[in-house]
Every structure is written in C-alpha cells, then in structure tokens.
Amino acid sequence: MTDDRRARRARESERALTPSPTSHTPQTVEALRRGARWMWGNPHADGRAWSTSLDYSGLPPNVCRAVGDLADNASRTAVVAAAEACERAAAEAGLTHAVRERCGVLGERTRLLAAFQGDYVSACIAMHQADLALAASVDDAERRLLLTTRAELSYVGHLILTGVYEASQDAARGKIRESAWDDLRAEAELVQFWGGLDAKGSAVRDDTGMDPRDEDHPDHALADDWFDEPLPDDGDGPEHVTVLARIGDQSSATAAKEAKAMLGRIEGKAIPLIAVPSDLRAIEAGLVAEAPHLAALIGEALSILTRRRSVGGPPIVAVGPPGSGKSRTMRRLPEGLGLPATVFNADASTDSSFCGTPRRWSSMETAVPTAAMASSGFANPAILIDELDKAGGATHGVGGRLYDGLHGLWSPETSRRWRDPVASAEMDLSHVVYLCTANGPGAIPRSLLDRARVLQAPLPGPEHLAALAPRVAAEAAASLGLHPAEATLDGDEMAMLALHWPGGSLRRLQRLVETVLAARAATAPRH
Structure with a gap:
C-alpha cells in the first residue's frame, strides 16, 4: 500500500507551492526555482522591473550600480556582470554576514535570469544552486519542483550549447518544465528497474517484512503517489493529534497534582490543529x-x-x-x-x-x-x-x-x-x-x-510613506490619548514628514508623527 498521508500532504503542498501560470510582478529566486514565470513571460522585461523593485540600502556601491543599471539595460552581458558583482560581494570578508547573505541571494537571482537569457555558464551555476536548494529541502512537493527546475536548466544549457536557444523570445517555462518532468519520470523508471535487478538473488528482506522487490515497497510506490493515487477524503473538519498520551510518574502526590493542573486539558486527548484559512x-x-x-x-x-x-x-x-x-x-x-x-x-x-x-x-x-x-x-x-x-x-x-x-x-x-x-x-x-x-x-x-x-526584513523607503503614515498616526493618536479623528494627516503635515523622513527606521517615523500630532493639539483652539 502507498503512504496515503504522505501522498495527501504532498498533493496539498504541491497545490500551495505551484506558482501561477502568469506573473505581473518580479518573483523571488525561491519562487522562480519552484517554476514561477518571468514577469510578463519575458526574462529581459523581468530584469528591468526587478531592478527597480529592490531595496538597495546597506548594499555595497558596486552591487547597487551593477544591479541598479539593469533598470535601463537588462541585456545578457549586463545581467552576467551584475551576477559577478553580487558574487564577489557575497565572498567579501570585510562585509557583515547579513550584507553578504543579501548579495548572495541577489547573485543567485541574477544567475537564474542570465541562464534564461542564454548564458551557458550561468545555466550551469544556476543548476548547481538548484541542487543545493534541493539538498536542503525536506518537503516532497518542493523537492519535485526543484528537481524539475534542475532538469529544466540542464535542458536550457543543452539548447544554448547546440545554438538553438532563442533568448529573444519569451521564456516558455511551462512547456520546458513539462518536458523536463517527463524525462525525470523516465529516469526514475530506469532507476527502479535496476534497483529491482540489483536486489534479486540476495537476502534483503529486513525484520519489518519490507523488501525492495515488493510492488508495495515505499520506493516503488512514491512515483505512483504523485500521479495515480486518489487523495483520501478526511472530511472537512480540523485535523486532530494526541500530543500527550499520559502524564508520567511524579516524585510526589503534590507534583502529580500540579502536573495534572498544568497538563490535564491535553492529556490523553486528540486536540485540534488550526486549519489554513480560506481567505x-x-x-x-x-x-x-x-x-x-x-x-x-x-x-x-x-x-x-x-x-x-x-x-x-x-x-x-x-x-x-x-x-x-x-x-x-x-x-x-x-x-x-x-x-x-x-x-x-x-x-x-x-x-x-x-x-x-x-x-x-x-x-x-x-x-x-x-x-x-x-x-x-x-x-x-x-x-x-x-x-x-x-x-x-x-x-x-x-x-x-x-x-x-x-x-x-x-x-x-x-x-x-x-x-x-x-x-x-x-x-x-x-x-x-x-x-x-x-x-x-x-x-x-x-x-x-x-x-x-x-x-x-528591509527598512522602508520614502515611497512607502503614504501607506505607512496613516497607520503610524492612528497608533500615535491612541498613545497620546487623542480622538481617532485627530489621526488624519493633512497635505502640509505629510509634506513635512516627507522632508524629515527620507525612509529608514519606523521608530523615527513614529516620533516624527507624534511630534506633528502633539504640536497640532497644542496649537488647536480651546473652547
């Protein structure tokens, strides 16, 4: 029998992780490795839009220049140069760990972008990085998506080497990934075939009764879980789990009484797990x-x-x-x-x-x-x-x-x-x-x-002021004991905030807003 619970979890995770077939915003490198589409289906347009969406605060100047320039020129040469600048910064011992890590993520994203623009070296590097992500994942669905991306990059590299990859066209990731997954299935069948042959003639059945030669062995059933097994119907109610079968022996009657008071509510009971909301x-x-x-x-x-x-x-x-x-x-x-x-x-x-x-x-x-x-x-x-x-x-x-x-x-x-x-x-x-x-x-x-x-978690920039100020003002008004209606900031007050807050710490923005509200309250006419 197949592992129904594992199959159900994998299917649910697959539905949650599989990206939309279209994208109107630049995606993260993690989402791209799971198969997310390039913005408007085009890696060149994606590179330009992605460059303008980044927070460059705290990054080395050479990284800011190289990646920022993609907003005007996202050619393959420019993207490869940006990737190399990010990778050099990620290895720079003089930078903080956090900055090196940010540069490393930017480098991985630009390498993936360059691969789909037709750069063979970047395709190889991006494939290696997908391998590392695959090794770090324990989720069946995520591993499937990463395996597909690895095969996809291998296929893209092959097209580049043979001179038939058309980087000027939109990257049709969906079709390439379907072909890559078909290839992986064929390879999996070959591995299972030789695994069965290698197992024959030797005593491999362990004391659990499992044998890799059995048709219902998990290694044989896993591929079927992805494609053929129907998902079990567990009903619409919440899942339950027993977290404590029974309270163990205690050192005294008093200790037993205290343990019962602390844990009696969950002892020996299947308690619910909060379900993922629908909205x-x-x-x-x-x-x-x-x-x-x-x-x-x-x-x-x-x-x-x-x-x-x-x-x-x-x-x-x-x-x-x-x-x-x-x-x-x-x-x-x-x-x-x-x-x-x-x-x-x-x-x-x-x-x-x-x-x-x-x-x-x-x-x-x-x-x-x-x-x-x-x-x-x-x-x-x-x-x-x-x-x-x-x-x-x-x-x-x-x-x-x-x-x-x-x-x-x-x-x-x-x-x-x-x-x-x-x-x-x-x-x-x-x-x-x-x-x-x-x-x-x-x-x-x-x-x-x-x-x-x-x-x-980057700091906000000046472009976020219009969205952040009303919320900060509402909280500041409450802390100052003002009526909620007094939290509304007018145009002059917003202009004053923009002059003195060019982005950065929300705590500074909060102090500025509190100052504005307090000054307004102090100068308001009293009746």
Whole structure:
C-alpha cells in the first residue's frame, strides 16, 4: 500500500507551492526555482522591473550600480556582470554576514535570469544552486519542483550549447518544465528497474517484512503517489493529534497534582490543529497594506506556513535592522492565520528555561510550547521569539542557553518525542509554529539557522510613506490619548514628514508623527 498521508500532504503542498501560470510582478529566486514565470513571460522585461523593485540600502556601491543599471539595460552581458558583482560581494570578508547573505541571494537571482537569457555558464551555476536548494529541502512537493527546475536548466544549457536557444523570445517555462518532468519520470523508471535487478538473488528482506522487490515497497510506490493515487477524503473538519498520551510518574502526590493542573486539558486527548484559512489573499493583502516594504517577507512566510491543510511549517526567522517593523509583522502573522500566540523575549533569557524546568525547591515549569498548547487547547500555537540573536546564557554549566533547547525543538524528529520535565513523558511538539526576529544572524548558531527559514526584513523607503503614515498616526493618536479623528494627516503635515523622513527606521517615523500630532493639539483652539 502507498503512504496515503504522505501522498495527501504532498498533493496539498504541491497545490500551495505551484506558482501561477502568469506573473505581473518580479518573483523571488525561491519562487522562480519552484517554476514561477518571468514577469510578463519575458526574462529581459523581468530584469528591468526587478531592478527597480529592490531595496538597495546597506548594499555595497558596486552591487547597487551593477544591479541598479539593469533598470535601463537588462541585456545578457549586463545581467552576467551584475551576477559577478553580487558574487564577489557575497565572498567579501570585510562585509557583515547579513550584507553578504543579501548579495548572495541577489547573485543567485541574477544567475537564474542570465541562464534564461542564454548564458551557458550561468545555466550551469544556476543548476548547481538548484541542487543545493534541493539538498536542503525536506518537503516532497518542493523537492519535485526543484528537481524539475534542475532538469529544466540542464535542458536550457543543452539548447544554448547546440545554438538553438532563442533568448529573444519569451521564456516558455511551462512547456520546458513539462518536458523536463517527463524525462525525470523516465529516469526514475530506469532507476527502479535496476534497483529491482540489483536486489534479486540476495537476502534483503529486513525484520519489518519490507523488501525492495515488493510492488508495495515505499520506493516503488512514491512515483505512483504523485500521479495515480486518489487523495483520501478526511472530511472537512480540523485535523486532530494526541500530543500527550499520559502524564508520567511524579516524585510526589503534590507534583502529580500540579502536573495534572498544568497538563490535564491535553492529556490523553486528540486536540485540534488550526486549519489554513480560506481567505489567504485577503489576509496577505491586509498585512501588506500595514507594512508594504515587507511584502516579500509576508508573502514568503504565508507560503511556508500554509502548504498543508493545517497551519505549520519550519521555524521562520525575520532578519532586519532595528525599526524595520519586523516584530510587529511577525506578531500580526498569527493573528491573521487565527493562531493563539505566546511572546518570548529572548533578550531577557539567561538560561534554557524556555524548555521547562523540573521541580526545584517548590516550583516547576513546563516548556513554553507545552504551556501554549495546554492553555490554548490547540496543537499548533505560535511562539514568537523576539530578539533571537540577543539570547544570553552559559555554554557550560547548569543554566544552559535558549539555543540549546531550540536545536531539539526545531528538529522534526526530536520534537515529536520531546520529553517535557513536568509531563515526565514524551510529547509531540512538532506542530508548534515558531516565528522569530533578529537584527542579524551572526550571533545565532549556524546549526540552528539551518533548521529555519531566514527571511529578510528591509527598512522602508520614502515611497512607502503614504501607506505607512496613516497607520503610524492612528497608533500615535491612541498613545497620546487623542480622538481617532485627530489621526488624519493633512497635505502640509505629510509634506513635512516627507522632508524629515527620507525612509529608514519606523521608530523615527513614529516620533516624527507624534511630534506633528502633539504640536497640532497644542496649537488647536480651546473652547
């Protein structure tokens, strides 16, 4: 039998990840690797539009010039030069890790663009980068899309070498990808054929009763899951999961009573997972309206968290300078998705108590994710870890660090069998949603970031003032005790803000707006 649950999850993820057949905005490199179309179907037009949509703040001048010039000249030569400039900057030891990482992403995007403009070297490099993304992915649907892109780039390289690739025409990615996937299916059948031959004549059946020669072995069934197996009908209700079968033995009657009080609500019960809302476009539009400069982050975060029937996915770390609005946006994400949220300030953490503490003297605490599930009654609450890069603690000794426990909690396998100190039993914490913020990734262990998706949170520019000012004014009016009607900014006030705020920190914009509103209130006639 095929793995119906895996097949269903893969189909759902495939539907969520497969891009639209048309695109009217420049796509991220991640979306392009999943098969997203070039803007208006044309890589040259896409390069020009993409260049004008970027935030260049903090980037090296040579990168700004090379990529910025694509707005006027997105020829293959110019795009290759931009890719090389980005790659040199990404390897520049004198730049910060965050800047090098941004340059690396820009380099990957420009390489992909150059490949579809007919540059053979870029096609090879882009294919290698797709391989690296494939190795880092654990999602069946994403791996399928990345495999297809790798084969697609190989095919494009072949066309370039044989001199028949017509870079002047729109890139018909859909047709190329269909052909690439057909080739992959043929190769998969050959691998299965030889796998069966290699297995014959040897004792390969293990003590589980599985044999690669069996027709229902998972390796043989996987390809069928993609194409032939109907999806099981699980009904329209929410999914449920048992996160704690039973509370383990306690050291005393008092400890048992306290553990029951903390965890009795979820002990031995199948508790619901909050389903992905049906109005995702409206949710995304609302969040982008509040923070238009974070549109790419919001879109990618929602894509990551809504690939299955229930909200969930790998941890997300939003990295950006102070005042970018990342903390507010990460708090608004679970609100939009209907997730109960618990905020944990990592900058105040000096040990590993996030993961719970056993009975010490007269107190004990469950892990923060466990407490969130017990209080909400849902298996996939959101944990907002603010200032992740500022977590303290000792690498040696009794207290430990926040990072130590997160390594296990962010590992799918370990989190399914997490031993909570209060429960004294294994719990399934694998459905918890982690949303984090950091000013930079440098202080966060690389091994921890490898378990997460790191998204960039850039500062807003002057072009975002018209969208941001009304929201900031409404919040400022509330903090000053003013009537909501007094939050409306007139033309002169907006011009004054534009003069003194050329983009940058939202905190500075907030102070300026508060000054404007306070000055207006002070000079208003009194009755």
